Amino acid sequence: MKHLLQIGDLNEEQILNLIKTALELKATKNIIGVKQKTIVANLFFEDSTRTHKSFEIAQKKLNMDVINFNSQTSSINKGETLYDTVLTFSCLEVDCLVIRHQQKKYYEKLIESKNINCSIINGGDGEGEHPTQSLLDLMTIYENFKNFKNLKIAILGDLKYSRVAHSNMKILKSLGAKIYFFGPKKWYKSEYQIYGEYKNIDEIISQIDVLMLLRIQNERQSQEDKIEIDYLNKYGLNQKRYQQLNDKAIIMHPCPVNRDVEIESCLVESQKSKILDQMNNGLYMRMAILKEILKEKF
């Protein structure tokens, strides 16, 4: 595997192997670093805490040399394009780039280039996909259920702009989960029908295994996308809905959380919430991904 750009780049076996590696790293803390000089650079053109910092910590734990690119003080300000920035890092013999960029499928032109040789890991492409978040979400689900087949998974919220939802609906469907969607109808697109069914959450909440909440992507929404309602009680997870979840159900959210909007603040660290596990798993899953992409360095 040279790049990780979309969740569909991976088949079931590769996903299960990444989960296995990440779970082993988490359980044993048996971390073997690179045996050869390995330079990785993190290029975040959109804000990030979890993805950026968990990649950076993963890279440091694996003894890689890390460059954090600051677009605010770079030649981007002189009009340099993403292509030319990445071409520069490739000429500087960087082994791997983790890139988050606002443009959907920004990576297409980069991987076509015969002069860009470094591996690329997609840390989020606009409203496109977020494959590494999807993998850490799969790890979290696997930790709890040891399986994906026939799990009932409800994905709630900003389906239109959430790249996490776009990756997860594709992969969870292909792994055999049954998916339900809920949220404001204007954030739901008919193209999601191939992955699951739009359903009022209050009709199915007691049957749900995984309640996957999404952050409202305020920074991407247009004026027409905005809604003026009591979002928490209409579409989010409040205490009343929490009480209706079955004993084994888990709650997930990719974060950052808009507290008291997508989820009532006191439920973020509640018994059924796996939100903190997701953040911790992000570290181990990103180590597993780096180990796989830079296999020849270990």
Ligand code: CP
């Ligand atoms: N989940 C996620 O991508 O968080 P960050 O935006 O903080 O990286």
